[in-house]
Amino acid sequence: MMFRYVLAACLALTLSAQGYAQEALPPVHDHAAEADYKDGEAALREALMRTQNVGPAKNIILFIGDGMGVNSVTAGRILAGQKRGLDGASYRLSFETLPSSGLSKTYSADRLVTDSANGISAIMTGVKTLNGAIGVDARITGGRCSGTAEARLETLAETAKRTGRSAGVVTTAGVTDATPAGAYGHTPSRTWRADSDMPAEAVQNGCVDLARQLVEAPVSLRLDVAMGGDLEKFLPVSDPRKGERADNRDLVHEWLNQGPKTAFASDLAGLERTRPDTTDRLLGLFSRGDLPSPVDPGHVGVPSLDQMTAKAIAILSHNPKGYFLMVESGSIDKWHHVNNAYRALTDVDELSKAVQVAMNMTDPRDTLIVVTADHSHGLILSGYESRDAPVLGLAEINGTLVTDQGGRPYTILSYATGPGAHRDASAGLTQAQATSPDFHQPALVYSDSAKHAGEDVPIYAVGPQAHLLTGTHESSYIYQVMAYAFGFKASLQPRQDGK
Numbered sequence: 001m002m003f004r005y006v007l008a009a010c011l012a013l014t015l016s017a018q019g020y021a022q023e024a025l026p027p028v029h030d031h032a033a034e035a036d037y038k039d040g041e042a043a044l045r046e047a048l049m050r051t052q053n054v055g056p057a058k059n060i061i062l063f064i065g066d067g068m069g070v071n072s073v074t075a076g077r078i079l080a081g082q083k084r085g086l087d088g089a090s091y092r093l094s095f096e097t098l099p100s101s102g103l104s105k106t107y108s109a110d111r112l113v114t115d116s117a118n119g120i121s122a123i124m125t126g127v128k129t130l131n132g133a134i135g136v137d138a139r140i141t142g143g144r145c146s147g148t149a150e151a152r153l154e155t156l157a158e159t160a161k162r163t164g165r166s167a168g169v170v171t172t173a174g175v176t177d178a179t180p181a182g183a184y185g186h187t188p189s190r191t192w193r194a195d196s197d198m199p200a201e202a203v204q205n206g207c208v209d210l211a212r213q214l215v216e217a218p219v220s221l222r223l224d225v226a227m228g229g230d231l232e233k234f235l236p237v238s239d240p241r242k243g244e245r246a247d248n249r250d251l252v253h254e255w256l257n258q259g260p261k262t263a264f265a266s267d268l269a270g271l272e273r274t275r276p277d278t279t280d281r282l283l284g285l286f287s288r289g290d291l292p293s294p295v296d297p298g299h300v301g302v303p304s305l306d307q308m309t310a311k312a313i314a315i316l317s318h319n320p321k322g323y324f325l326m327v328e329s330g331s332i333d334k335w336h337h338v339n340n341a342y343r344a345l346t347d348v349d350e351l352s353k354a355v356q357v358a359m360n361m362t363d364p365r366d367t368l369i370v371v372t373a374d375h376s377h378g379l380i381l382s383g384y385e386s387r388d389a390p391v392l393g394l395a396e397i398n399g400t401l402v403t404d405q406g407g408r409p410y411t412i413l414s415y416a417t418g419p420g421a422h423r424d425a426s427a428g429l430t431q432a433q434a435t436s437p438d439f440h441q442p443a444l445v446y447s448d449s450a451k452h453a454g455e456d457v458p459i460y461a462v463g464p465q466a467h468l469l470t471g472t473h474e475s476s477y478i479y480q481v482m483a484y485a486f487g488f489k490a491s492l493q494p495r496q497d498g499k
């Protein structure tokens with residue numbers, strides 16, 4: 001055996017010696033003058049200058065790109081760059097400039113692929129639970145209220161409140177949707193959003209709908225700011241705005257009666273009128289259901305994610321002890337579900353703008369910003385097209401469409417599952433059709449609504465303890481880092497004497 005290794009080594013030495021000895025080396029190109037090389041060197045220089053911030057976090061802002069897997073980030077950055085007339089491939093979204101990044105494993109207690117309820121619950125409580133459940137552990141029986149009280153877990157937003165900080169949630173979905181409910185909700189079923197959604201068993205066993213949980217939480221735990229859609233979940237059925245509350249309660253009215261410096265806004269003008277210096281508590285409900293896409297005319301008069309984020313930070317910053325804020329782009333997920341990459345990726349850019357606002361308004365010395373996703377979607381970018389090909393459209397090389405084995409053009413983006421499978425994929429498609437806002441990318445497996453995808457999702461972070469969010473971790477680990485940064489895990493602090 002030993003002889004064989006020695007023989008192989010001798011042969012290799014002889015060959016390499018011959019190769020270099022007998023031929024002149026090719027001239028060396030001065031690669032140090034290349035832009036890629038210079039950019040890489042500048043990035044290395046920046047990385048070498050970086051120091052770890054091991055101090056406590058006064059504030060934490062958690063951004064969730066719902067359904068924003070790595071491919072959504074890649075395709076989202078290309079679209080964001082191309083929209084600005086720049087090279088999409090090398091464009092950087094705001095959160096891609098953050099110094100620390102890692103990967104999160106998102107599976108739930110019972111499923112390989114998570115939904116948004118367990119997805120956020122793991123991040124907000126440190127415990128994975130069943131798909132569909134929020135703020136409770138996996139001992140619950142899915143969809144049944146019985147046993148929920150025993151399984152209740154405090155969320156990071158609630159711990160922040162209980163220990164003197166302020167807390168809020170902002171979303172482009174409804175405020176009772178699964179992800180925002182992860183800040184304040186405790187339920188075995190994410191579908192119990194208004195009382196009219198509750199089955200008899202849930203009512204008999206004392207479970208409460210999410211809209212009521214948001215407004216009725218004990219003062220010591222209650223959120224100070226909540227903004228998004230879902231107005232109908234807060235209004236009585238008798239309300240002309242088509243409320244859904246069978247108990248005939250007006251929760252907007254009840255919110256306004258809960259104390260001084262309390263405000264409600266129902267549109268952009270109302271949000272702009274809300275003065276942060278005289279407001280401590282704000283409920284903003286800007287539409288029925290989810291907020292409309294910025295692509296659509298319905299968005300006029302509705303605040304964008306960065307506008308809501310700016311107002312939330314301005315109000316929560318009053319508290320000298322700090323705050324916790326969750327900001328969700330729920331729309332990335334909603335549009336992926338219908339294979340509409342145009343709107344889904346536009347919302348990746350919207351999330352990037354909101355993160356930029358938070359970076360501008362806070363100090364990385366005392367504010368931990370985390371950007372991640374609760375799960376991925378089955379979006380794929382493929383095809384060898386030219387670097388400047390429109391990412392939402394058909395694959396082309398130097399302006400000429402590329403075709404598949406059957407001679408048909410194909411799209412750069414496609415999905416694993418979804419409604420896009422229910423038609424003859426790319427037959428006769430033109431570039432104009434494929435790049436239109438209402439185009440639905442093709443999918444492999446037909447489904448009314450695309451299924452979530454199960455691969456790991458990215459985490460980006462800056463600020464106190466951000467360096468702990470590198471490597472590959474369980475989604476529930478993100479909770480641990482945030483809780484540690486807030487000082488809730490003093491017993492885990494390394495001793496100064498190194499023992």
Ligand SMILES: [Zn+2]
Pocket residue numbers: 067116333334337452
């Ligand atoms: Zn979803």
